[in-house]
Amino acid sequence: QSVLTQPPSASGTPGQRVTISCSGGSSNIGGNYVQWYQQLPGTAPKLLIYRNNQRPSGVPDRFSGSKSGTSASLAISGLRSEDEADYYCAAWDDSLSVVFGGGTKLTVL
Amino acid sequence: QITLKESGPTVVKPTQTLTLTCTFSGFSLSSSGAAVGWIRQPPGKALEWLALIYWDDDKRYSPSLKGRLTITKDTSKNQVVFTMTNVDPVDTATYYCARGSVSTNHAMDVWGQGTTVTVSS
Numbered sequence: 001q002s003v004l005t006q007p008p009s010a011s012g013t014p015g016q017r018v019t020i021s022c023s024g025g026s027s028n029i030g031g032n033y034v035q036w037y038q039q040l041p042g043t044a045p046k047l048l049i050y051r052n053n054q055r056p057s058g059v060p061d062r063f064s065g066s067k068s069g070t071s072a073s074l075a076i077s078g079l080r081s082e083d084e085a086d087y088y089c090a091a092w093d094d095s096l097s098v099v100f101g102g103g104t105k106l107t108v109l
Numbered sequence: 110q111i112t113l114k115e116s117g118p119t120v121v122k123p124t125q126t127l128t129l130t131c132t133f134s135g136f137s138l139s140s141s142g143a144a145v146g147w148i149r150q151p152p153g154k155a156l157e158w159l160a161l162i163y164w165d166d167d168k169r170y171s172p173s174l175k176g177r178l179t180i181t182k183d184t185s186k187n188q189v190v191f192t193m194t195n196v197d198p199v200d201t202a203t204y205y206c207a208r209g210s211v212s213t214n215h216a217m218d219v220w221g222q223g224t225t226v227t228v229s230s
Binding site for chain 1: 158
């Protein structure tokens with residue numbers, strides 16, 4: 001059972017905008033920054049968003065993150081077939097550890 | 110270019126100790142703010158954070174596994190060693206090491222390719 005809660009699946013058609021939610025608590029999302037990772041099939045995770053809404057160099061601006069209270073969201077606009085992947089949220093927790101969400105499998109229809 | 114690569118046994122027997130090495134290049138773990146962490150992923154399941162070591166040798170462990178884990182660094186060799194004692198078949202997973210940083214608030218910005226470990230007698 002993951003500490004952060006994500007929907008197990010999400011879907012959209014090419015060009016659409018989809019959002020993935022991540023719910024936590026005051027000890028993690030509520031008081032710390034959120035990260036998002038993309039894991040393409042058979043590959044290692046890749047950092048998409050850090051500090052709630054910052055994109056590392058090379059990540060398209062189609063990907064955006066936001067946080068409100070103890071929840072966070074990842075939005076993907078202009079959905080493409082290559083965005084089909086698993087997405088994970090994560091955050092530092094006051095227990096001095098990083099906690100992950102259970103992951104959301106995004107299907108591009 | 111920053112790279113990390115995990116190495117270690119592919120099969121470990123139950124109750125044994127698992128030792129994995131992360132060999133990295135392109136950054137120094139003696140630089141202020143740098144960190145290297147370990148994360149695992151059982152087959153078909155979610156990511157699970159395990160441990161983190163900082164440039165100043167401070168260490169953090171998953172609370173649920175803390176008594177079984179040890180993380181150390183050898184700055185001269187650009188390596189981080191991770192050990193897990195008393196392994197069980199539920200520890201079967203792909204184990205990743207990744208670079209973290211205080212400046213990105215523990216976001217892991219570069220990952221290794223992962224190494225698959227099976228716990229089986």
